[in-house]
Amino acid sequence: MHFISTRLIWLVVLAGLFVLPFLLPNFRVFQINLMIVYAIAVLGLNILTGYAGQISLGHGAFYAIGAYAAAILMEHAGFSAYATLPVAAVVCFGAGVLMGFPALRLGGHYLALATFALAMAVPQLLKYKAIAPYTGGVQGIVLSKPNPPFEFRFLGAPLTEDRWLFFVTIAVALPLFLLASNLIKGRIGRAIVAIRDQPIAAGALGVNLAWVKTLTFGLSAAYTGIAGALGAVVIAFVAPDSFTSFLSISLLVGVVVGGLGSIWGALFGAAFIQFVPNVADEISKSAPWAVYGAILIALIYVAPGGVMGAFKKLKSGDAK
Amino acid sequence: MDSFLLQIFSGLANGSIYAALGLALVMIYQSTHHINFAQGEMATFATFIAWTLIERGVPYWLAFFLTVGIAFVGGLLVQRIFIKPVERAPVLNNVIVFVGLLVIFNAMSGWIFGQTVKAFNSPFPTTSLVLPQYISGHQLGSLGVTLGVLLVVFLFFKYTPIGLAMRAAAQNPDSASLVGIPVSWMLALGWGLASAIGAVAGIMMAPVVFLDPNMMGGILLYGFAAALLGGIDNPWGAVIGGFIVGVLENILGAYVIGTELKLSVALVLIVGTLTLMPNGLFGRKVVTRV
Amino acid sequence: MKLLEVSALQAWYGTTQALFGLNFSLERGGITTILGANGAGKTTTLRAICQTVKTSGDIVLLGQSTSRYPTDKIVRMGVAHVPDGRGTFTALTVQENLRLGAYTRRDKELVGQDIERIYTRFPRLKERFNQQAGTLSGGEQQMLAIGRALMLRPTLLLLDEPSFGLAPLIVQEIFEIMKNINEVDQVSMLLVEQNASLALNLADYAYLLETGKVVLSGAASDIRSDESIRRTYLGY
Numbered sequence: 001m002h003f004i005s006t007r008l009i010w011l012v013v014l015a016g017l018f019v020l021p022f023l024l025p026n027f028r029v030f031q032i033n034l035m036i037v038y039a040i041a042v043l044g045l046n047i048l049t050g051y052a053g054q055i056s057l058g059h060g061a062f063y064a065i066g067a068y069a070a071a072i073l074m075e076h077a078g079f080s081a082y083a084t085l086p087v088a089a090v091v092c093f094g095a096g097v098l099m100g101f102p103a104l105r106l107g108g109h110y111l112a113l114a115t116f117a118l119a120m121a122v123p124q125l126l127k128y129k130a131i132a133p134y135t136g137g138v139q140g141i142v143l144s145k146p147n148p149p150f151e152f153r154f155l156g157a158p159l160t161e162d163r164w165l166f167f168v169t170i171a172v173a174l175p176l177f178l179l180a181s182n183l184i185k186g187r188i189g190r191a192i193v194a195i196r197d198q199p200i201a202a203g204a205l206g207v208n209l210a211w212v213k214t215l216t217f218g219l220s221a222a223y224t225g226i227a228g229a230l231g232a233v234v235i236a237f238v239a240p241d242s243f244t245s246f247l248s249i250s251l252l253v254g255v256v257v258g259g260l261g262s263i264w265g266a267l268f269g270a271a272f273i274q275f276v277p278n279v280a281d282e283i284s285k286s287a288p289w290a291v292y293g294a295i296l297i298a299l300i301y302v303a304p305g306g307v308m309g310a311f312k313k314l315k316s317g318d319a320k
Numbered sequence: 321m322d323s324f325l326l327q328i329f330s331g332l333a334n335g336s337i338y339a340a341l342g343l344a345l346v347m348i349y350q351s352t353h354h355i356n357f358a359q360g361e362m363a364t365f366a367t368f369i370a371w372t373l374i375e376r377g378v379p380y381w382l383a384f385f386l387t388v389g390i391a392f393v394g395g396l397l398v399q400r401i402f403i404k405p406v407e408r409a410p411v412l413n414n415v416i417v418f419v420g421l422l423v424i425f426n427a428m429s430g431w432i433f434g435q436t437v438k439a440f441n442s443p444f445p446t447t448s449l450v451l452p453q454y455i456s457g458h459q460l461g462s463l464g465v466t467l468g469v470l471l472v473v474f475l476f477f478k479y480t481p482i483g484l485a486m487r488a489a490a491q492n493p494d495s496a497s498l499v500g501i502p503v504s505w506m507l508a509l510g511w512g513l514a515s516a517i518g519a520v521a522g523i524m525m526a527p528v529v530f531l532d533p534n535m536m537g538g539i540l541l542y543g544f545a546a547a548l549l550g551g552i553d554n555p556w557g558a559v560i561g562g563f564i565v566g567v568l569e570n571i572l573g574a575y576v577i578g579t580e581l582k583l584s585v586a587l588v589l590i591v592g593t594l595t596l597m598p599n600g601l602f603g604r605k606v607v608t609r610v
Numbered sequence: 611m612k613l614l615e616v617s618a619l620q621a622w623y624g625t626t627q628a629l630f631g632l633n634f635s636l637e638r639g640g641i642t643t644i645l646g647a648n649g650a651g652k653t654t655t656l657r658a659i660c661q662t663v664k665t666s667g668d669i670v671l672l673g674q675s676t677s678r679y680p681t682d683k684i685v686r687m688g689v690a691h692v693p694d695g696r697g698t699f700t701a702l703t704v705q706e707n708l709r710l711g712a713y714t715r716r717d718k719e720l721v722g723q724d725i726e727r728i729y730t731r732f733p734r735l736k737e738r739f740n741q742q743a744g745t746l747s748g749g750e751q752q753m754l755a756i757g758r759a760l761m762l763r764p765t766l767l768l769l770d771e772p773s774f775g776l777a778p779l780i781v782q783e784i785f786e787i788m789k790n791i792n793e794v795d796q797v798s799m800l801l802v803e804q805n806a807s808l809a810l811n812l813a814d815y816a817y818l819l820e821t822g823k824v825v826l827s828g829a830a831s832d833i834r835s836d837e838s839i840r841r842t843y844l845g846y
């Protein structure tokens with residue numbers, strides 16, 4: 001019975017996902033695409049900060065590297081949008097491992113400080129005139145969204161680029177989420193948590209701390225880098241000022257809202273950072289950030305487990 | 321040679337600002353072992369308050385001292401209200417609260433005072449009385465003010481009973497409470513003082529870089545570099561570190577990497593110091609903790 | 611009125627309980643010692659009096675119920691605690707350490723005099739008055755810790771293992787100074803010691819602790835002379 005109902009749920013969900021983009025107006029689909037992109041980025045950060053306990057205030061840097069890698073490959077090397085994703089993954093994995101080595105010696109707020117410095121330096125580095133021929137300098141690079149591979153109409157709505165990209169992002173996000181879920185539940189995940197909670201004991205039990213920590217950094221960066229590349233495709237534009245330190249802070253907000261260490265919580269976190277600014281913008285241009293800051297602080301005091309943590313509490317509360 | 325000296329003096333003037341920020345950061349670090357990521361935004365907010373007072377017709381130096389006083393009280397309140405509840409919480413929670421404060425102060429600056437860049441007039445004459453070919457009037461004045469503030473802080477800590485109590489509370493909170501020092505209030509005072517110093521840095525910086533909500537963002541990074549370079553637990557190391565960073569930034573910017581990548585200098589200094597020289601130049605404690 | 615009366619005192623470090631219902635009292639002017647093996651709860655008792663650990667039960671100090679007072683309020687009532695490990699401010703000078711002892715005092719004019727008196731009592735501290743406390747030897751740091759406590763002009767002096775890690779000659783010197791403080795300055799003392807024979811020679815009254823409870827109490831002279839008690843409980 002239970003087996004059938006899980007399958008049934010998945011079937012319903014998939015069917016719903018197929019239908020959804022055709023029910024919504026195009027710009028909403030675009031917003032949801034971006035939300036899914038952020039979800040992947042937030043998931044990447046959560047792997048590092050929520051699970052492995054290493055605080056990164058600079059994940060926006062990996063997002064930027066992924067985005068620019070994709071844009072440069074598409075603009076200057078004729079890559080298709082889809083082909084940029086694995087490249088972005090590999091490049092950002094390497095960048096993450098590179099960052100992971102000094103991170104080995106830093107803990108807590110020192111790592112936060114180093115990554116914060118990285119996040120702040122990124123826009124300047126991107127604007128650097130010497131590499132402007134590749135990066136487009138201050139103006140960035142304008143791209144075009146990939147065309148859907150075929151003509152299609154459903155429920156009276158055409159398969160636009162954004163609707164096609166909806167399926168693309170889902171196709172990228174789903175395996176990434178499932179992979180993360182499996183990794184965390186498996187040996188690697190247990191090693192990561194062991195290192196986070198009892199590093200000395202973990203070392204004594206034969207876990208190679210340096211390797212696991214560095215690889216975690218790399219994996220986390222790769223996820224966020226893929227998100228960046230996908231984001232570049234979805235928005236069809238990259239520019240240095242899109243990747244300020246506030247992007248890194250947004251990702252952190254997403255992690256905290258969704259719940260530290262929760263895989264699927266990344267969806268809630270992403271929904272928050274995608275849609276709350278739109279609502280708050282109506283009040284004032286600065287309002288979104290005031291709301292972010294207030295929510296960050298409030299959550300840490302009241303519900304450090306974020307949305308998923310609140311769910312868990314409710315569930316265990318019922319069980320009593 | 322001339323332009324070289326120009327860079328040096330300009331670097332020293334900037335360096336005094338970084339020194340002040342670095343000192344504020346070390347003060348909070350010493351007593352709480354936390355890095356105040358919101359230091360820059362709090363300073364910007366205070367600078368906006370000063371600007372508003374001056375716009376309303378308050379004479380410059382009155383506005384200056386009023387703002388410093390308001391910043392002191394503000395910093396104290398922030399510690400009491402926001403930081404104290406998470407004092408014993410894990411590092412991550414603390415970092416998130418600091419980041420939250422950063423964001424709120426930045427947003428409030430924009431919300432209350434607007435996003436447009438504002439001019440901030442310097443109270444000092446345009447031409448310097450000393451070495452006018454190498455240093456502007458404002459640079460000299462700003463150097464003098466920040467050095468004056470640093471001197472006052474030094475004397476405060478060395479010769480006043482409260483300064484001594486704050487030093488004791490920062491070094492050994494257990495023993496400090498055994499001599500009757502209310503340690504938690506000493507932390508609040510430390511925050512107030514750090515916030516006041518930050519306000520001075522902001523007010524001195526505004527005429528140079530113009531005032532907008534993001535004014536202190538990059539400058540805070542230099543403050544971090546100064547604090548780390550001097551040794552994160554050494555307040556006077558941070559001061560020296562600030563001057564070194566200021567001069568280095570200018571020299572490297574003018575002769576080596578170009579002015580666009582100046583922030584990267586800070587980044588390299590920060591990551592480099594943390595990995596290669598965790599104690600900084602003058603620090604005592606070992607930074608590495610995994 | 612008794613100087614200190616403790617009843618049904620329990621204490622915890624986080625969730626670990628260390629005291630399980632302690633009862634004892636102190637008379638004015640005397641020296642009382644608390645003895646016991648490692649982990650018996652001796653240090654915890656002193657911390658409970660100063661409220662630097664979580665407690666429940668009654669603590670009545672100078673007629674006031676202090677079990678919910680903050681530490682600095684208890685210090686202001688005249689309780690000076692010389693903690694185990696000396697607790698000196700190692701990065702501050704000797705003089706600064708002594709000044710801090712007088713932090714809560716209202717009669718600031720007399721502080722300078724008192725510092726001179728400490729220097730008379732501990733000439734070695736006077737030699738090093740401007741040195742960083744961390745550079746002093748163990749014995750000198752113990753003297754500094756006691757000196758700092760005396761700067762409060764305390765009514766009750768709490769001492770936690772003053773003999774720890776010190777050479778026998780220095781220990782003797784310090785214990786003589788403690789006797790002098792009690793007799794001349796009339797400061798009541800509560801002394802926690804592992805070295806039972808030393809403590810019993812100095813004290814008037816003794817309590818023996820075992821796993822957070824009092825198992826024996828009496829006049830120090832009685833316990834000292836009772837061989838069977840000494841052998842069974844104190845190991846000598």
